[in-house]
Amino acid sequence: MNKRQFLQAGAAAIAALALGPARADGVDPGAVARHYAVLVQAGYDDTLASALALQAAVQAFAAAPAAPALATAREAWRAAREVYGQTEAFRFYGGPIDDGQGPEGRLNAWPLDEAYIDSVRGKPGAGLVNQPKLAITKATLARLNERGGEENISTGWHAIEFMLWGQDFDDAGPGDRSPDDFVDGRAPNADRRRRYLLTVSELLVDDLRRLSAAWAPGVRNYRARFERGGVESVRKMIVGIGSLSRGELAGERMEVALNTQDQEDEHSCFSDNTHRDIVANALGIENVWLGRYARRDGSVLQGASLRELVAARDAALAERVTRQVAASVAAARAIQAPFDREIVGAKDAPGRQRVQKTIDSVVQQSRDFVDAATALGIRRLTLAQP
Amino acid sequence: MKRLGLAALAGLALAAAASRGAAPDDDPAGILTGGATTVFADGRNAFSFPLATLSDEERTRFAVGNSFFRRNWVEAPSSTAARDGLGPHFIARSCGGCHVQDGRGAPPDATRRPPEAPVALLMRLSVPGLGEHGDVRPEPVYGDQFNPAAVPGVRPEGRVTIRVEPVAGRFADGTRYRLMRPVYGFAELGYGPMAADVLVGPRIAPQLAGVGLLEAIPEAEILKNAADQAAAGGPVRGQPNRVWDDLAGERRLGRFGWKANVATLAQQTAGAFVGDIGITSARHPQPPCTAAQADCRAAPGGGRDGGPEIDERTLGDVVFYQAMLAPAARRRADDPRVQRGQALFHAAGCAACHRPSYVTGESPFPALASPKLAGQRIHPYTDLLLHDLGEGLADGRPDFQASGRQWKTPPLWGLGLIRGVNGHQRLLHDGRADGVLEAVLWHGGEAEPARQHVLRLNRAERDALVRFVESL
Numbered sequence: 039m040n041k042r043q044f045l046q047a048g049a050a051a052i053a054a055l056a057l058g059p060a061r062a063d064g065v066d067p068g069a070v071a072r073h074y075a076v077l078v079q080a081g082y083d084d085t086l087a088s089a090l091a092l093q094a095a096v097q098a099f100a101a102a103p104a105a106p107a108l109a110t111a112r113e114a115w116r117a118a119r120e121v122y123g124q125t126e127a128f129r130f131y132g133g134p135i136d137d138g139q140g141p142e143g144r145l146n147a148w149p150l151d152e153a154y155i156d157s158v159r160g161k162p163g164a165g166l167v168n169q170p171k172l173a174i175t176k177a178t179l180a181r182l183n184e185r186g187g188e189e190n191i192s193t194g195w196h197a198i199e200f201m202l203w204g205q206d207f208d209d210a211g212p213g214d215r216s217p218d219d220f221v222d223g224r225a226p227n228a229d230r231r232r233r234y235l236l237t238v239s240e241l242l243v244d245d246l247r248r249l250s251a252a253w254a255p256g257v258r259n260y261r262a263r264f265e266r267g268g269v270e271s272v273r274k275m276i277v278g279i280g281s282l283s284r285g286e287l288a289g290e291r292m293e294v295a296l297n298t299q300d301q302e303d304e305h306s307c308f309s310d311n312t313h314r315d316i317v318a319n320a321l322g323i324e325n326v327w328l329g330r331y332a333r334r335d336g337s338v339l340q341g342a343s344l345r346e347l348v349a350a351r352d353a354a355l356a357e358r359v360t361r362q363v364a365a366s367v368a369a370a371r372a373i374q375a376p377f378d379r380e381i382v383g384a385k386d387a388p389g390r391q392r393v394q395k396t397i398d399s400v401v402q403q404s405r406d407f408v409d410a411a412t413a414l415g416i417r418r419l420t421l422a423q424p
Numbered sequence: 425m426k427r428l429g430l431a432a433l434a435g436l437a438l439a440a441a442a443s444r445g446a447a448p449d450d451d452p453a454g455i456l457t458g459g460a461t462t463v464f465a466d467g468r469n470a471f472s473f474p475l476a477t478l479s480d481e482e483r484t485r486f487a488v489g490n491s492f493f494r495r496n497w498v499e500a501p502s503s504t505a506a507r508d509g510l511g512p513h514f515i516a517r518s519c520g521g522c523h524v525q526d527g528r529g530a531p532p533d534a535t536r537r538p539p540e541a542p543v544a545l546l547m548r549l550s551v552p553g554l555g556e557h558g559d560v561r562p563e564p565v566y567g568d569q570f571n572p573a574a575v576p577g578v579r580p581e582g583r584v585t586i587r588v589e590p591v592a593g594r595f596a597d598g599t600r601y602r603l604m605r606p607v608y609g610f611a612e613l614g615y616g617p618m619a620a621d622v623l624v625g626p627r628i629a630p631q632l633a634g635v636g637l638l639e640a641i642p643e644a645e646i647l648k649n650a651a652d653q654a655a656a657g658g659p660v661r662g663q664p665n666r667v668w669d670d671l672a673g674e675r676r677l678g679r680f681g682w683k684a685n686v687a688t689l690a691q692q693t694a695g696a697f698v699g700d701i702g703i704t705s706a707r708h709p710q711p712p713c714t715a716a717q718a719d720c721r722a723a724p725g726g727g728r729d730g731g732p733e734i735d736e737r738t739l740g741d742v743v744f745y746q747a748m749l750a751p752a753a754r755r756r757a758d759d760p761r762v763q764r765g766q767a768l769f770h771a772a773g774c775a776a777c778h779r780p781s782y783v784t785g786e787s788p789f790p791a792l793a794s795p796k797l798a799g800q801r802i803h804p805y806t807d808l809l810l811h812d813l814g815e816g817l818a819d820g821r822p823d824f825q826a827s828g829r830q831w832k833t834p835p836l837w838g839l840g841l842i843r844g845v846n847g848h849q850r851l852l853h854d855g856r857a858d859g860v861l862e863a864v865l866w867h868g869g870e871a872e873p874a875r876q877h878v879l880r881l882n883r884a885e886r887d888a889l890v891r892f893v894e895s896l
Contacts, residue, residue, distance in 0.1 A: 132467025188520035289487030
C-alpha cells in the first residue's frame, strides 16, 4: 500500500462510519439484493432452458449419429455456454452454486484430462467409456468426478464438449470428432459413448434445475434468505464479481495460458470457444454491476444496482467502475479465436497483447470493486484494499 | 538508496496492516485467523483463495503455481512436454489428486464392495534403525512409501487393504459412542514380500490453507511452547522434532507432516513430487525405484536432456502457491454456544497443545514466499510439537526424533470448512475420526486428562465444544 492509498482507505472508513449503512434515494442494499436475485434466477432459468435444448439435440444425435445432428448439438452447446458463462458472476461466495453441496465442480470443472473419459490419440483403451465393467449412471459419474485428481473430470460442460468435439489437433479450428465414434461397429464401445453423452447431459440438467429452484421466488430457499441479507448480500455480490475478475478470469483463465502458451490451459479447448467464455464472464460481471441482464428471449431486465448504490456515496467512483467493466467487455470481445493460437508468440505478438489488455482491465476492475466495497463500508472480502 | 526506499515501504505496509486489524486489540475474538492476510470465504472454494494482501504480480505467480499444482502429469514420452514424467511408480497424478480443492483427503469407504482404493491416504514404510541424516531407513524392496499405481509396463507395488474394527465407549452421561479403528494390510504385492520388521505409517493429505503462515512462526515461539509445557509440570510435554532439510542443507525444526518430519514447504513439496507423483527435481534427480525394481529403473524419464522432470522455477511456483493459500476468517464467533465451547476448550486443557495464536516472523526462503506473511497475528491452534497420544493412535513408526506414539499437534484452523470444500470431516493422521468429537475421543497419552474432561461433558456442552472448533 502506498501512502496515498492508505490515506484514501482511512478516509473511506471515516466516511462509512459517519454515514452508517449504505442507503440512497430509492436504492438501498435490500433493493439491490432483491433485484440481484431476479437476475440470478433469470440467468439460471435461461441456462436451464438452453441446457434442455442441448439435451434434446444430444438425444437426437444419439438416436441417429450423423454429422448434421452432431453439428446441431455442438451449436446447442455453444449457445448454452453464452448464458452459463454469465452466471459465473454468481460464484465464489458459497451460494447455491458452490456451497458445500453446490454442483460447480460437477458442472464446469476444468481443465479436464480427456484420457480420464475416453480414448485419446495413442491410448485407444483409455477412459471410463472403455471400461465395460463400469456402469455408466449419473451416480457413478458424479462419484468419479474429481476422484484421484482435480483434472479427473467425468461430468459437466467440458465433458460434454469433449464428447462432441474430441481432441483438438487443428491449429486453425476446434476438434473434429467423427460421428462414427457413436455408431455401433464403427468404433469400440460406441454404445457406451452414446450412454455417456446422454448421462452427462442429463446430470447437467439435473444440477441446473436445483440451482434454478434455489433461486426461485416466493418459497423458503436460498433466495429468500439472500433477499433478507441486506449489506451482507451486497458483500456477497461483490465477492462474486471481484473473485471472478481477479482469481478466475484474469488468473486461471488468461494469465496461466499466457504463461505456458499451452492449449491444455485453454478453458474450452476442444471447441475453441474460449474467446466466448471470456466475453460471457466479463458480461456477467457487468450485468451484476449494472443490475441489468439481456435474457435469452431478447428481453432486458433492469433494476436497483450496485452502481447506483455506490454512486450515492461516490458518484465519480461509480462512474470509474462502470467505465472499467465496459472496457473489460470490449477488450474481451477483441480477443480472436482460436484462443490457443492467440496466446502463442513473443510478448509483442498481437494476440498476446489483446489477451494481456483484457487481463489488465479485469485486474483493474477487481481493484475498483474493492474501492466500491470500501465506499459502502464493506470490508470482509477475499481481496484486501491494496 | 534504492534498498532503503524498499525497506521503508515494507515498514509502512506492516504498520498499515497492524492498523487495519492485525493487532489483538482490534480483533479480540480472533476472527482474522490469518491477520491482514485473512479472506472471508466459505463453501467449496474456502481453502483456495490467496492471501488477501497479495500484490498483482504475486497473484499471477499464484495462478501459475496453481495450474501446476492441479494438473495431471502424464507418463513419458508424451506430447505434453510441460507435464511429462509421471511415475514410474506413483500414488496420484497431481498434487490436487489428494489435496482436492486445496483441501483434505478422506479414507475410502471401508463398507463399499468391491473395496475402493485409497487415494489421499498413503502408507509410509520403513524398517527399524536410523538413516544417514537421522531419518528413517526405507523398506528395502518397496522404499519409504507404498505406490499402488504405475505407468504401463511397470508393475504397481500392490494394493492397500483396510478393514475397520469398532471401538465402543460411553460418556459419563451414559451416551454410547463407537469409533472405527482401521487395520491396514497389503495385497497383490508386485515385488514379493516386505521385510518382516516393516513399519507402516498411514498418512492422510491435510488441507493446505495457512501453511505459509505456519512456516513463518518464529522457531523461538515453538521452543517456548516446549519450555512452558515442561515448566507446567503436568502430563503435557511437547517435544520439537529436528529433521534434515535438503534445501537448507542442515537440521531444522520440523513443522509439516503428521510427525513434523519436514521442516519447510519446499522440502515437503519436492518430496511429494518425487514420492507421490514420481516427478524428479534438482534435489531428487532419481525416481524412487529400489534395487529390486528393475522395471521401474528401466522406465523412461520425462526430463529434457536427462534433466529433472520439474524445473526449479516451476517447483518454486508450486511452493509459492501453497504458501500463499489464505486461512479463512472465523465464522459464528458471536454465537453464545460457540463462546461457551471456547470456554470448555480451555477448561478441558485443549489449548495446552492447541495454542491459539502467534505473531509471524520471516519465512525461511524469501524467494518462495511473500513478505505479506510476516508480522501477522495468526490463530492456528497448534504448538507444532510432538506429543505421545497413547497406544490407541500409535502407528509404531518413528520418524527422526518422533516416536511411534508421538504425533504433531495439527492446527485446528479451517477445520469447520472441510465439509464445505471436501464433503467430509475425516480427521487425524489417517482420517479415522469422523468429526471433531471422534477425534477428541481418540486422544490418549498426554491428552488423556483432556479426553476424560470431555467424557464428563453433557450433550449440550459437547455440542458447544464442537461448534467452537468448527468456528475456527
